[in-house]
Amino acid sequence: MSNTVRSRDMAPDAAPVDTSPLLQVRHLTMHFPIREAAGLRRTRKVVQAVDGVSFDLGPGESLGLVGESGCGKSTTGRMITRLLRPTAGRILFKGTDIARMREKDLRPFRRQLQIVFQDPYSSLNPRQTVSNILSTPLRVHNLVPKGKELDRVQELLERVGLNPEHHNRYPNEFSGGQRQRIGIARALAVEPEVIIADEPVSALDVSIQAQVMNLLDDLRRDLGIAFVFIAHDLGVVRHFCDRVAVMYLGKIVEQGPREQIYGAPQHPYTQALLSAAPDLGTIRGIPPKERIRLVGDVPSPIDPPSGCRFRTRCWKAEDICAHQEPSLVPRGRSGPSHAAACHFAEPKLDLTAATA
Template sequence: MTNTEPLLEVRDLKMHFPIKETAGLARHRKVVQAVDGVSFDLEPGGSLGLVGESGCGKSTTGRMITRLLTPTSGSINFKGTDIAQLKEKQLRPFRRELQIVFQDPYSSLNPRQTVSNILSTPLRVHNLVKKGKELERVQELLERVGLNPEHHNRYPSEFSGGQRQRIGIARALAVEPQVIIADEPVSALDVSIQAQVMNLMDDLRKDLGIAFVFIAHDLGVVRHFCDRVAVMYLGKIVEIGSKDEIYGAPQHPYTQALLSAAPDLGVIRGTPPKERIRLVGDVPSPIDPPSGCRFRTRCWKAQDICAAQEPLLARPSKAGESHLAACHFAEPRENLIAATA
């Protein structure tokens, strides 16, 4: 582990969405536990991947970090300030430093505005350029993300999906952020285009020192881009560690199941992959999650203690110092998959 002071510290972050159910004449108030106690650190220039099945709370976590959503509870400590419950006026200085790139490049850009207007708006809002210099900065941003600067007067509909996502990245870069939340940024793109956009973001991270929280369900993409990986299941992080630790010796049964279902990542020195782990049953409802360990209803290792006591994130025996897993019976499935090509 490095001694660098974290840029972002997330602690026990929760997002519960209230719902109403009517039973007879009485109304019963329940909540969807979309995110329920997530904690992690992000260092300057670092990259953390959030992975898991759809609906596990990854995108909700990203939206809370950027304060597009106000958390139910928990803290988001950015550069020494807890921004979790700040009012809009108090948040404004932090808005430019915490940016997001959305999943869908088609709906995230205003179709009625030119690219020049889209990119110059945040510049004006945050007073980042002198009057009359907006176009020059817009063209610089377009060139930085690999687009023709002369196309600034075009509308989003005149660009391909990959080009639109580059515009979305340029919009995030316009305010010179320190952290970018990349929410499934390549999942809507063709495979051939995915690699180009990933390489662009990797270059930005290295050249500009921007830290990334990279949200994805594609384990191969996360492996390529991220230094550290956090695995989420039903609103909680069940395992977190370095890329080598998570891909090389996964400790939690859920992580092992995810990796066993992705044989295209390649195995160590061409050895045949282990038998695929097939999970039984459906993902439980976040309205009424299982007691104890939330994964126990689908876990082949589950015992009585798993229902009675919730496992906390802790370092399993023989695991690295930064490797944590929330399982009463954590153990590595050695060499399940290679961490490096």
């Protein structure tokens, strides 16, 4: 197997993507309540993990969610699959809002919205064989005739590059990369239309990350599955995703087509992330003076800054940034599909070579 991530720009057989929305996320919010003792009283506060996230996902499309740890990427993915019930907002799958749907009504939608978790070691039940792990969703959703589960299990294992004869083994008998392939097979078992890939290669050895990424790319191309790809590795996102949404402290601060995000980033936070990425920075020949080093720590999501949440670390910040929150709207010269939430958005770095 190749250890190089294939460039999707070079794929001549890539089919045109239907741009009509399959998934529409609108003002999605997740606040986790916490209680703190204050004398004889208890004060109630909330962790604003996600605060008003909106985006669309078309059939067969891949959207990358990127940002620093703790920005709300994984929480957003878990809300989309309804592993978490949103505090507010809408999740429209083919026009049906599932954000507040009752559990018994949610089952057919769970089949269409699957997730691949970050940690392949804790996401599989160590007491069940691979056959049991993969056949359970088949039985729950009545997807194969009784007695035919094993045939489908072996087909799934072969589809993800594993030996079908190993179906009776336990997860501890596989390597980390093989376990992640089992997790991918489990998501494929119910024939979903959308897969949330929550940093699926970050826990794997570098030598096998590219193999798993190539597998996901094959599934996307061959089966037409749409992906919300959560990652902090900007190089992986550049290879896999059609569009990119950059998150900071629970909000999307910039989103647009991959070529525009990497070629002409408009938000200062996006510019800083790209300038700091090794494979998009010094290796690509960006002069050291263009490297942007953020000062200070990420503010607490319990008490985020007023106005623009990035202003406490931003070199462009002025008085308006503290009093008026910028809207995520088209800015600069990149067109309506490229939006940034910044009062002073404008291209700064020329990273066009990074997409070549």
